[in-house]
Amino acid sequence: MKNEPIYQLISENIRNEISSGQYKPGEKLKTEVEIAKQYDVSRVTARKSLNILVTEGLIERFAGKGTFIKNNQQNLPSQKTFAVILPAISPFFGSQLLYSISHKLQKENITLIYAGTEDNQYDEANVIKQVINSNVDGLIIWPAPGKFIGSEILQLILADYPIVLLDRYIQDAEANYVSTDNIKSTRLALEYFIKLGHKSIAIVSKRIGFDSSIKDRILAAQIFLNEKNIFGGLLDIPKYNKENIEDLKRIKKEFTVQLKNFIKLNPKVTSFFVTDYFPASLLYDCLIDLNYDIPNDFSIICFDSPRLYLEHAVRFTHLEQNESALAEASVEILLNTIGEKKARLKKLINADLIIGDTTKKIKEI
Numbered sequence: 530m531k532n533e534p535i536y537q538l539i540s541e542n543i544r545n546e547i548s549s550g551q552y553k554p555g556e557k558l559k560t561e562v563e564i565a566k567q568y569d570v571s572r573v574t575a576r577k578s579l580n581i582l583v584t585e586g587l588i589e590r591f592a593g594k595g596t597f598i599k600n601n602q603q604n605l606p607s608q609k610t611f612a613v614i615l616p617a618i619s620p621f622f623g624s625q626l627l628y629s630i631s632h633k634l635q636k637e638n639i640t641l642i643y644a645g646t647e648d649n650q651y652d653e654a655n656v657i658k659q660v661i662n663s664n665v666d667g668l669i670i671w672p673a674p675g676k677f678i679g680s681e682i683l684q685l686i687l688a689d690y691p692i693v694l695l696d697r698y699i700q701d702a703e704a705n706y707v708s709t710d711n712i713k714s715t716r717l718a719l720e721y722f723i724k725l726g727h728k729s730i731a732i733v734s735k736r737i738g739f740d741s742s743i744k745d746r747i748l749a750a751q752i753f754l755n756e757k758n759i760f761g762g763l764l765d766i767p768k769y770n771k772e773n774i775e776d777l778k779r780i781k782k783e784f785t786v787q788l789k790n791f792i793k794l795n796p797k798v799t800s801f802f803v804t805d806y807f808p809a810s811l812l813y814d815c816l817i818d819l820n821y822d823i824p825n826d827f828s829i830i831c832f833d834s835p836r837l838y839l840e841h842a843v844r845f846t847h848l849e850q851n852e853s854a855l856a857e858a859s860v861e862i863l864l865n866t867i868g869e870k871k872a873r874l875k876k877l878i879n880a881d882l883i884i885g886d887t888t889k890k891i892k893e894i
Contacts, residue, residue, distance in 0.1 A: 539568055539578035547587055547598060558588060558596040610640040611863060612660035614670040615695075616648045622806070622833040622850060623671075626695070629856030630669065637860065639666075650675045657681040667691035667863045674740055689870040693863045695855065698741050703873045705866055707859045709850045710877035711745040715802070717882050718830045718848055719753050722800050726891035727828065729797040730754055731761035733812050734804040736768050746804045746832065761798035764791055766808050785815045792819075799891060803831035806845070813843055813887070824889035834885070844885035854878045 543564075546552055559567070564575040579596060582588045590596045611634060618624050627643065634641045642660055646653040653673040658681065660668065668685070670692065672678055678699060685692050686704045694706040722730050732750050737743045747763075754760035764787070769780040792798065803809040809831035813823060821827055823843075834847040858876040866872055 535568070535570055536574045536577040537581070539564065539570070539575065540581040543578065543582060544585075544587065552598045554598050554600040556598050558598060560595065608638060608640055609666040609867075610642060610663075611860075612642045612644065612663070612665040612668045614644050614646060614653065614656055614660070614668065616646050616653075616671055616673045618645070622852070625852035626671075626856050629853045630860060633857050633860045637864070639860075646673045648673050650679050653679050654681050657685070661685075661690075667693075667867055669693045669695060669859045669863060671695040672697050691863055691866045691870060693859045693866065695859055696742050698875070700741070705862050705872075705874050707855055707862060707876045707878070708742060709855070709880050711742050712749040713877075714832075714848045714880040715746050715749040716753055717880070718802055719750060721846075721882060721888070722802070722828065722830065723757070723759070725800075725828065725888060727800040728759050728891075729761040729795070730759055730800045730802055731764060731791070731795065731798045732804070733764040733766065733801050733808055735766045735808050743804050750802050761800075762791065762795050764788065764801075764812075766811065771807055781811060781815060781818075784811060785818055788812070788815050789819055798827075800828040800830070800888075803829060806831055806833040806835075806847070809834075809845055809847075810843070813845075824887050828889055829887040830882075832880075834883070843887065846885040846888040847883055848880040849883045850880050851878050 543558070552558065558579075561572050561575040561579065564570075564578065565572045568575070579588065579590075583590065587599060588596050589599055613627065613630055615623060615627060618627065631641050631643075642663065642665060644656040644660060646656055650673045657668075657670075657679070668691065670682065672682060672694060678697070682692070682694075683699075683702065686699070686702055692705065694704055694708075696708050698704065698706040698708060719730065732747060732754075734743060734747055737747075751760065751763070766784060767780060770776045801809075801812060803812060809829055813829060816823060816827060823829060828846075830846045830848070832848045833850065834845045835842070855878050858878065862874045862876060865874060
């Protein structure tokens with residue numbers, strides 16, 4: 530995390546002095562020169578710190594007279610409350626998001642209300658209604674998966690409600706959002722495959738509904754691989770419940786047959802780009818069941834992977850999303866949105882390629 534700018538620290542100190550009663554209503558505040566000297570900063574920095582307090586309604590300036598504490602104590606800024614709504618948090622992506630958002634809000638003196646949706650759009654709709662009825666000042670939401678985005682989210686966007694989408698954007702509606710740069714990150718993974726000598730790369734993905742991140746990864750991979758003339762095909766994994774053991778057994782059996790036929794029809798494929806972690810795990814297990822070795826027979830790169838590994842867990846080569854940066858950007862955009870409700874802001878964050886045990890250089894024949 531980066532340190533707060535000095536002008537924000539100065540304004541925070543003065544704000545605390547006002548709220549603690551060190552300055553009385555109507556009392557004259559120190560001049561810009563005095564503040565600059567006290568904190569060993571420039572007058573420009575001192576002025577920026579005072580401008581924040583003017584915007585908050587704590588102080589007022591009079592030309593030729595100075596800066597004074599406002600008499601109306603009702604102008605003291607009330608503490609804001611933000612709601613954060615996330616789907617099911619997994620060990621490989623999402624666990625750091627809530628912590629980082631909470632840490633950022635604490636620094637901004639903003640109260641946090643958290644609610645989970647467990648990847649269920651019906652629960653999401655109810656949770657949104659509850660937090661909006663609680664009169665929160667803004668909302669950060671990672672939409673639950675589904676064929677379409679929830680109507681409650683769309684209604685808030687159309688009403689210019691302060692809302693920021695995490696990991697999603699809406700194609701036909703202008704909305705504030707923060708996301709990993711999925712197009713750039715996908716190219717990073719595929720370029721690494723090429724560096725290793727792979728000349729036929731297949732894409733593996735779960736079936737998608739409204740999931741702009743997965744769509745961007747698939748489309749970016751298809752365009753890149755076709756441009757290089759190394760597209761090895763697309764493997765589509767049917768939807769399944771990863772919490773249901775019987776459903777997992779069923780889908781694994783079906784996908785193993787599908788994978789066996791795919792390899793037979795595409796014998797030149799040597800690597801798989803997988804759009805997220807669970808399909809990568811399923812692919813890995815099915816390849817092992819078919820008596821293939823990873824990475825000697827096939828290489829795999831996916832998005833996300835657990836940070837902590839058990840002794841025999843697979844260490845995937847993967848794209849690691851920067852959850853701390855995503856969290857900080859979402860709070861910053863929401864704060865800016867409250868100041869200008871019609872603003873439509875977006876932020877794309879780079880992912881890092883982490884080399885694991887599932888990729889290997891192709892031997893020259």
